[in-house]
Amino acid sequence: MPVIALASPKGGCGKTTAALLLATELAQKGIGVTVLDADPETYIDTWAKLPDKPPSLTVKKSPTEQTILDDIDKAKQESPFVIIDLEGTANMLVAYAISRADLVIIPLQPSDLDARGAAKALQLVRQQQKAFNRTIPHAILFTRTKAAIRTKTFTHISQQLTQNKITIFKTHLMEREVYRALFSYGGCLENLDPKDVYHLQDAINNARAFAGEVISMVNSPHTPSTRPTQELEGVLTLVNPEPQFLLTRIFLRLRISLRLLRTFLHRPFARKRSLPPLPFPWRN
Numbered sequence: 001m002p003v004i005a006l007a008s009p010k011g012g013c014g015k016t017t018a019a020l021l022l023a024t025e026l027a028q029k030g031i032g033v034t035v036l037d038a039d040p041e042t043y044i045d046t047w048a049k050l051p052d053k054p055p056s057l058t059v060k061k062s063p064t065e066q067t068i069l070d071d072i073d074k075a076k077q078e079s080p081f082v083i084i085d086l087e088g089t090a091n092m093l094v095a096y097a098i099s100r101a102d103l104v105i106i107p108l109q110p111s112d113l114d115a116r117g118a119a120k121a122l123q124l125v126r127q128q129q130k131a132f133n134r135t136i137p138h139a140i141l142f143t144r145t146k147a148a149i150r151t152k153t154f155t156h157i158s159q160q161l162t163q164n165k166i167t168i169f170k171t172h173l174m175e176r177e178v179y180r181a182l183f184s185y186g187g188c189l190e191n192l193d194p195k196d197v198y199h200l201q202d203a204i205n206n207a208r209a210f211a212g213e214v215i216s217m218v219n220s221p222h223t224p225s226t227r228p229t230q231e232l233e234g235v236l237t238l239v240n241p242e243p244q245f246l247l248t249r250i251f252l253r254l255r256i257s258l259r260l261l262r263t264f265l266h267r268p269f270a271r272k273r274s275l276p277p278l279p280f281p282w283r284n
Contacts, residue, residue: 001080002218003072005101007124009088010117013107014143016043017179018210019085024188025211027054032079036071037061038093039085043183050186065092072100090124099128103218104138107173110145110154122166137217139167141210144175171209178203 006019016039023033023044037044037059045061047053058079063071075082084097098104104125108118118140125138140161145154161168173179178189178197185192189207194200 001076001082002102003076003082003084003100004103004105004214004218005084005086005097006105006107007086007094007098007121008107008117009090009120010109010114011088013109013114013117014141014173014179015039015107016041016085017182018105018107018141018143018173019083020044020047020182021173021179021189021207022211022214023057023081023083024054024182025207026081027057028188028190030056031081032056032058033081033083034058034060034075034079036063036068036075036082036084036097038063038068038097039087044085047183047186052187052191054188063093065096068093068096069100072097090120095124095128098125098136099132101136103214104136105141105169105214106138107141107143108157109143110151110157112153112157115157115160137167137220139169139217141169142172145172147174169210169213171206171213173210174202174206176203176206 004022006015008015019035020043023035026033033056035044035048035057040062042061045059048057048059053059060071060075072082072084084101086094086097104121106118106121106125108114122138125136129136142154158168176199178192178200181192181197182189185196189200189204192200197203
């Protein structure tokens with residue numbers, strides 16, 4: 001079954017949050033998931049000790065360079081899905097995990113600094129592809145984005161990724177307080193009380209859309225896997241926001257657009273400055 005690794009040398013990019021959201025959304029559907037918590041901070045292992053962890057989700061912490069390959073093989077025998085939350089440093093543990101992955105997810109907060117960190121992760125994937133003479137499917141996941149705003153930096157990074165033919169998730173993990181609350185309360189998003197967190201349903205829809213897109217990627221005929229996952233098709237679907245949430249987003253976009261227009265009209269015109277190219281010199 002699929003091995004999904006999340007890798008990024010840049011801290012604070014939402015890597016661990018993405019790993020936990022993916023694991024809990026799969027487990028909520030009754031799918032067996034094993035998470036290998038290879039991040040030195042072991043945030044997912046700490047979360048697992050809180051109440052309401054799904055029974056089909058197993059967390060194993062701190063694999064080492066000597067044990068990671070055996071840990072992956074054992075986890076594949078125990079669970080249909082294996083998710084690895086890798087540490088930020090490019091070392092042999094990370095390289096071994098990437099070499100065994102059926103999909104590598106590289107979270108990227110839309111900033112120049114984070115883009116350079118993502119470029120290092122992409123370079124490591126490329127090195128493992130050459131070393132093992134196999135294609136390792138990988139994709140960029142934009143994280144901590146704003147629903148109604150697309151900055152110039154975000155557009156610049158997206159364009160360069162597209163020009164270099166690097167796959168980008170259509171779903172972005174938005175900046176949401178509820179995702180941080182998950183590490184405090186434990187359990188899944190569906191276990192949280194709407195009275196304790198804001199915009200819970202929006203967060204659930206966002207997480208389901210992300211998990212659904214991951215399912216589609218690992219089911220792709222271009223994605224090699226040790227066993228077929230056709231039986232998982234349809235388990236997670238892209239969720240369309242309910243009408244009231246659509247109206248709320250339309251209103252927010254309109255209000256922000258008016259604010260931006262007002263700011264633009266009241267500031268002096270300045271010469272446009274182009275952003276420098278980012279280090280994405282290779283193509284898939």
